[in-house]
Amino acid sequence: MMANRKFFRNLVLFLLTIPVFLFIFLPVLWLFMASLSTQVELFTVPPHWIPQHATLQNYLDIFFPSLAASSVPRTFAVSLLNSMKIASAVTLICIVIGSLAAYALVRIPFKFNRTIQMGILGIRMIPEISLVLPLFIIASSLQLINKPIVLILTYLSFALPYAIWLMAAYFQTIPKELEEAARLDGCTRLGILFRVVMPISIPGLVSTAMFVFLLAWDEFFFALIFTNTLAAKTVPVAIAEFVGRYAVNITGMMAGGILAAVPPVLVALLFQRYIVSGITAGAVKG
């Protein structure tokens, strides 16, 4: 009787998970199927849910762009590389200068410490739209539009406070006794930071790097404003440009979309265990 009831409960719960799985996976599967289709097959009514002439051509065109391919795969080949470069640079800068700042805020008592902490928390919430005009005016006058440096610098406006905040939360979990012991042995603050704290903070650094990378990879607004040439575009801007145009190679765009989603999804799945603590500590995904 008990076993029966338990089985019944499990069955009901399992049945409840099915609509959730469908809601999560159907849209992505449809995107994936479209990326494997030929242009002709995609334009059939009713749709072929599973392409009868599945092809990897759309992906091959992006990885090995030839002049024969349409502008879509050629744009993706360039913009994926741009996104990769910019997101990596932002991540590297944030990790290096952000973790130094976080350590000072968490472990060194000094005047204004609290003020700066609160300031950084508040600044993290300022929307991009409120920063974009001055940044655009100065970037235009310095002729920095379309230069990767302008995206790297402007991305720091949201990524750096976020990184400082995440690293501060991590440093707080490191026992003070470790540092005090090193201090008694005559280590300086900087010595403690680099020889004691940093080596045991690698998990924190990794998860912070992951979040910053996701943010930078996802960013659209600044990239839309600060780039207008093919050579400078990031993936989101490339996708936005193709969307809604019938004349373009839609299947190529779908393959580009899948490729744009692969790095963040892979990173997020690999570092799954950091995600929840990270999003709770960071709380705002840009």
Added chain:
Amino acid sequence: MAVNSKSLSKRHFSLRKQDARTAWLLLIPSLAVILGVTLWPIIYTFVLSFFYAPTGIHQVRTFIGLTNYLTMLKDQTFWETIGRTLYFTGVSVGLELILGLAIAKLIHSHPWGWKFLRFSLIIPWAVPTIVNGAMWRWIYNADFGALNGLLMQLGLIKHYIPWLTLPNMAMPLVILADVWHMMPFVALVLQAALATLPGELEEAAAVDGANAWQRFWKIRIPLLRPAILVALIARTVDAFRVFDIVYILTNGGPAFKTMTITYLTYLNSFSYGKQGTGAALSFLISLFTIIMAFIYISILYRPEENQ
């Protein structure tokens, strides 16, 4: 002794001074960046909002006091846009919270495959916003989209429908795309919070004869309150400034039906050539954000909830 303690405190003092110097040394690179790309621009935006500032580097700006704000507050489009943005924010955050809580509860009941379910939730969250938008735009496509195909095969519609051009459907469809993308965030946060709750209280209540429904509403929800608030505020701040998904799905159309406040600001600043108005609008968005941030900080730092 006196000399000794004096020199000790002197040494202590110099150590503190040294500490302060180290702290500033470590902070300077970050503070310089923040000053340059965040603090200075936000002040500049504020100043700009008091000027008549047509686009173009060599255009002359004229100080006009509060005129940008007053014009904006008298403009019906502005109030309609605020209303629409609040509608988007309220409905999408509300749905994300309800669905997120339900799914968190479902995962917490450990059905078969719950670990895989938790794993799967990460996928929609990690998909870039623009890819998400492009995906849904293709799903809603009037001529070849999956939504039309599916509804037709189920016999629910007789002919294909141009979903995103229907004035009353556009916003709900934008909301659906946003819910798909961000509901997992809420579910993951709440699920993590549920997992850390102590079970004793509920067991005690069960012994006292409280049923599952009462236990959920009277015990678990109050205990979850901090986590719910964190998720709620994070999502509200985020949803109020929505731009990317609107840009890619509808461009604010049809007939302004999905025009949100950030989109209107973008148009003023970069399409209509009214930088002053754009600055005033964007400053209002910041103001809303700052208010939300204050609420957020005061919740996070309330001592009894800070365990």
